[in-house]
Amino acid sequence: MAGVSQSAVSRVFTKGASASAATVQKVKKAADKLGYRPNVLARAMITGKSHIIGLVVAYLDNQFYPEALERLSNALQAKGYHILIFTAPNSSDGIESVVRDLMDYQVDGIIAASVSMSSSLAALCAKAGIPVVLFNRGQPGSGLSAVTSANVKGGYRATQALIDAGHSRIAHIAGWNGSLTGTDRQQGFEDAMANAQLTPFAIVDGMYNRDIAAAAARQLMSGATSPDAIFVGNDHMAFAVMDTIRTMGYAIPKDVSIIGYDDVPLAAWAAYDLTTVRQPVNRMVEATITTLLSQIEGTDTYLQTIEIDGPLIQRGSSRLPKGQL
Amino acid sequence: MAGVSQSAVSRVFTKGASASAATVQKVKKAADKLGYRPNVLARAMITGKSHIIGLVVAYLDNQFYPEALERLSNALQAKGYHILIFTAPNSSDGIESVVRDLMDYQVDGIIAASVSMSSSLAALCAKAGIPVVLFNRGQPGSGLSAVTSANVKGGYRATQALIDAGHSRIAHIAGWNGSLTGTDRQQGFEDAMANAQLTPFAIVDGMYNRDIAAAAARQLMSGATSPDAIFVGNDHMAFAVMDTIRTMGYAIPKDVSIIGYDDVPLAAWAAYDLTTVRQPVNRMVEATITTLLSQIEGTDTYLQTIEIDGPLIQRGSSRLPKGQL
DNA sequence: CTGAAAGCGCTTACAG
DNA sequence: CTGAAAGCGCTTACAG
Secondary structure, X not given: OOOOOHHHHHHHHOXXXXXXXHHHHHHHHHHHHXXXXXXXHHHHHHHOOOOEEEEEEOOOOOOHHHHHHHHHHHHXXXXXXXXXXXXXXXXXXXXXXXXXXXXXXXXXXXXXXXXXXXXXXXXXXXXXXXOEEXXXXXXXXXXXXXXXXXXXXXXXXXXXXXXXXXXXXXXXXXXXXXXXXXXXXXXXXXXXXXXXXXXXXXXXXXXXXXXXXXXXXXXXXXXXXXXXXXXXXOHHHHHHHHHHHHHOOOOOOOOOEEEEEEOOXXXXXXXXXXXXXXXOHHHHHHHHHHHHXXXXXXXXXXXXXXXXXXXXXXXXXXXXXXXXX | OOOOOHHHHHHHHOOOOOOOHHHHHHHHHHHHHHOOOOOHHHHHHHHOOXXXXXXXXXXXXXXXXXXXXXXXXXXXXXXXXXXXXEEOOOOHHHHHHHHHHHHHOOOXXXXXXXXXXXXXXXXXXXXXXXXXXXXXXOXXXXXXXXXXXXXXXXXXXXXXXXXXXXXXXXXXXXXXXXXXXXXXXXXXXXXXXXXXXXOOOXXXXXXXXXXXXXXXXXXXXXXXXXXXXXXXXXXXHHHHHHHHXXXXXXXOOOOOEXXXXXXXXXXXXXXXXXXXXXXXXXXXXXXXXXXXXHHHOOOOOOOOEEEEOOOEEOOOOOOOOOXXX
């Protein structure tokens, strides 16, 4: 190159390594001229750190995920990491092959957004020394770290708001039964109802799917008696529910109050103006990254389960509590 | 390991290499037991192919991009490639540092979704032999391949539909002036108006931004005379425009017809039911991948500019052409 | 078909 | 502070 040894060059590009001002200057100058930059892959081989984080994500049509992805990517970029993305079917086979692919790329860590992992898969990652954190999906006993919102509390809060507004025929279109987020929010619903000595009008599994939720709403509203309020397991389904109910000729919130969960950007738009429980994406992202990086950088390896509480955002799709304007 | 040389193992895991049935079996068995899989990074070093595609994306809040990202990722995954994601500010500095990062990771190719690249940056990639394709953003003279929809035609088509429906005071809230997608759609608008001997009611730059578009809509509808139809540069802005106009007390399409561009999933939802020009994401993704991979795999290196035409999707936000029901 | 050898581009003890 | 040497885990001519 221009004057010094390979080792010297390496030291110039390694922060915290000793190099004299003179060499630094010589090397930098030559590097600029040549357009030289260290090869991250070669560095990864020798250090064992690829600075690549694998992200497994199932659905991108739910607005919550693009937003989370963007923040995750930005925050990680700021720390010198980058995201290798894998979209995965929610089947366990799909996840398995994806995780193997991820491991082939020597990722330093894995963020699984809204997908579950079998315990054998979790064990595989553990054996390979790859930390995993579940984002927006808990899985007790999996031996994996997880960051979620306080789903039971959130479900309780949403339901309580409906009760406070004077509703009594309250239905729940639940998030998917196969997910802890779904069952936790439902638990909150049931707790609040029980506390108020109310019987749920109905509980239906919406499977986090627009079509299923819409069908459920149609059915609920077609009976001899119909609910006067519905707590829906996430915003994505709640929009479908609102569309369906309005198309049937009902007014929201005059005939039915609707509350969702997530507070995706669209919830604030005038066409829906949806009351919802906010999942604080930025704080969830922060917690995810802190947890993951501390495991990667080895300061601690014990797993963590973090729940972040979020407020109810009162908007126009649900009646206000009695006594308030 | 279990019986053979390193070279033999390599051959078993390299398709198209010669290895006897016996060795294949021995190696596979040992690999299974050990959980061995080839290290992609090490392979990348020697072959010069990382099988990583860098994706630069600016905004994920416009629903068009999550959808494109998901399809891009799936299609690439099927071909053995994976996406390293970079979210970038739309400033040229931001892009520059992002592209350098990308090059450090030895990506085989770059997809730039809705961002522009300076010609010096383009030259940098060319020198490094990294093919780039622009997705949903043209840039004539950049020496870069690009895949877009037929934006001039699409703008024309949308405007013509408004004219056919009997509108005469037609305004355009344009996509960003600094982007070819924006100016092309505007060109289509102007051509159609001129052809029909109509004068545009107004043309305002919405900068692909909800707030700016909403402000523009408010202003347009507050004048002494107001437009009876608005062609908006993309769906993302169109939703904001619809919200604003409805909040002002106007009915859509009774008082004003609205047409957008993209046909994102939300456009089909009942709350908006937006007439729009479809950008055929799947075909755009296909074209992008074909172009990129053929450049990577070296079959051809000449650049291509592909425009894909999409139909107008007539929905409830705009009046039907005269003579139709 | 198969093994020994070289080399991809780096970093990191180890001497000096 | 600095250079020579070894090694990360692979693939690929090159002989056999």
